[in-house]
Amino acid sequence: MSKNVKRLLSFLLVVVLAVGVLLAGCGNKNSSSSSSNTSKQEQTATNSKDPQNLHFKSDKPLEFTMLYSDHPNYPYKSDWLLWKAIKDATNVTLKLTIVPMSDYSQKRSLLISSGQAPEIIPKTYPGQEIPFVSSGAILPVSDYIDQMPNFSREIKEWGLQNDINSLKQADGKFYVLPLLHQTYTMQYSLAIRQDIFEKNNIPIPNTWDELESALKKLKELYPNSIPMSDRWQGKALIGEALPTFGVPIAGSDGLFDWTQTSTVLYNSSKDDWEFYPTSQEYKDMLTYFNRLVKEGLLDPASFTQTDDQAVQKFVTGKSFVIMTNTQEIQNMINRMNETLGQGNFKVTQILPLAGPKGGVIAGSRLENGIMISAKAKDDPNFPQLLKFVDWLWYSEAGETLTKWGVEGVTYQKVNGKFQFMPDVDYMNLNPSGTKNLQKDYGFAGGVFTLIYGGPKDLAESMMTPEVANFENQVNTQRKLLPVAPPVPFTESQREQANMLSQPIGDYVEQMMLKFITGVASIDKDWNSYVQQVNSKGVDQLVKLTNDVYQSSKAKMK
Incomplete structure (x- = not known):
């Protein structure tokens, strides 16, 4: 053994003896010190088992x-x-x-x-x-x-x-x-009477155009029906359609209402914010749904009736297509067991439909x-x-x-x-x-x-096989749009934006329903609508949004 090692051992022995004498004379302090050391030892042991420190349990109540x-x-x-x-x-x-x-x-x-x-x-x-x-x-x-x-x-x-x-x-x-x-959980999409579709060899629609074709076929076969009668005042239906027609409501999910969101949306290709409710993409969507209403394929009451009225039409076989979500669909099935009889029907929630911009979905x-x-x-x-x-x-x-x-x-x-x-x-x-x-x-x-959130396996653990399959299809066959970057208004800027945005949103929402149901004519009244909405301060709102976005962009990364 080297002299240096011997000296080190001798020194450590002296230290140990000295500490022992001190502890022996400390009375109650010994208990406190011992407890502290034990706590540290336990913490060290815990850390060795949990190196990322992911677990938590307090050592005191x-x-x-x-x-x-x-x-x-x-x-x-x-x-x-x-x-x-x-x-x-x-x-x-x-x-x-x-x-x-x-x-x-x-x-x-x-x-x-x-x-x-x-x-x-x-x-x-x-x-x-x-x-x-x-x-x-x-x-x-x-x-x-x-x-x-x-x-x-x-x-x-x-x-x-x-x-x-x-x-x-x-x-x-x-x-x-x-x-x-961990993975996006889609809640809202269309439910169909799959048994009726299969009975009449109607393909399950994957796009809005295919839905229109299916509704036309159903109307021919069941002329006294309105093939599609919707609930939630059409808000979930519009929310699904908007991004597929090119209106980028990224980050929005479920029921959509212009009075509850900004009409100025992020254009990722230009990295700026634009007013979309006068765009060609938005007009195309309105034209599509207006056509369904005019041809008797979509119930105009979809935007005014109560949810129960819409569901009652579906569960009694008076309509064949309705918006639903992954939990509400089971309630409809339970009611149909009573109205149509268990085993006499088949209801399926289908993938969110693709549109001119493809199979994209907005959500968070x-x-x-x-x-x-x-x-x-x-x-x-x-x-x-x-x-x-x-x-x-x-x-x-x-x-x-x-x-x-x-x-x-x-x-x-x-x-x-x-x-x-x-x-x-x-x-x-x-x-x-x-x-x-x-x-x-x-x-x-x-x-x-x-x-239906958190880790994927845990989210799926309470899903029925049908819901789990639906969610997996959504995540593999549809593209979730990225969320828009923040526009961090100050309190005064937000107040200014709200003062502009609220009357604009109210008017856009009002006119959207009028255009779809035919109360206003897209052909005759569109230019007047554009002039009227612009007069409410659209340019000021767009400029304010872009000014704040550009000035704060670096800080938000």
Whole structure:
């Protein structure tokens, strides 16, 4: 053994003896020091097992406050297994401010404005955070992403950075943590009476032109019918059609309404913002639907009737085509079992139709998410709060817990696949189950989970085979348009834009329905419409949008 090594060992021995003497004389301090060392050792062991630091469980009990949207279909219960499961997994108890879902948006605004908001504010859709940014009432969550490894991992691995950038405000920061989709989940498209199509050798349409041909054939065969009678005031139908005709409403999903969105849209080929409701592409779409109405193929009541009136026509065989979504279609099938008899019909949700611009769809892989109150930063356990939010909403373990519940109690794994326990049901996926996953246990609720969102495998775990097949076809046979870049208005600029945009949107929406239903003539009244809408400040709105976009573009990347 070398002299240097001997000297080192002798020195270490002296240090060890000295430490031993100090510890022996420290009384109660010994317990504290030992506990601290143990905690550090445990943390080191945890880090070695979890090098990305993706897991979270507090080493002491914590309590965080949270706003809770109470759904009427599964009213809040304090004894839900959900709360115990969260506590067992994280050592966190949630102190809830419970608000009826119908009042949630209004109550959320009041609480934030008065400084009384809880720390965690979920069920916030991108855009709903904007009114609270300038006051400093909510945190710029983008400042804390480095403390949220699960969220960061999903953004990176799922290619969502551009989508996240679209949330940035004028300061280059974003203020809501959206829930995320690994793959896009299409909700809305047309449902058809496939049995009627097959009986008459009518091909399932893949394009709008093919739909028109199918409707004509149905009208010939069933002259007393109106082949297509729609619901939701035609808003889902228009939302599906617009991008396929070349009106780039990228990022929009579901029910579309010009009064609820900007009429100035991003043209990616020119990298600027343009007014589309006077474009040839938009006019072509109006002409198409007006033709369907004139020929008796599309019910003009589609834009005014109640949803139940539209559905009643479909389930009684008076119409054969209607917009639906991946959850609503089952409700229609259940009603048709009563009206037409089980086995006497077949209903299928078809792929979103392709148009002149191809098989493109508008939508977003971002969903409602979480704001964090500014006062949360003053909580001494703020770092743990960030880790808790990150784990519960963005880790696969957390997402599985809030969606499926507790293994062995609400679900089991069979050959690697999720299955409900024999006595548990949800969405009629296990009809023999006597307990409801939401009502009786609190899991799969909208505050914590996306039923068809998150990791792809987890999203598909609660889909019927038909829905899973539909979603896979959408993702392989249709192209999701990229989201538009942000236009981060300041508060005064946004006020100016809203003052211009609202009357323009109201008029465009009004005239769209008139053109489609034939109350106004596209041939005779189009030029007058263009002049009238331009007089409402279109040029000013376009200029304001482009000025803000160009001046802030570098900051938004």
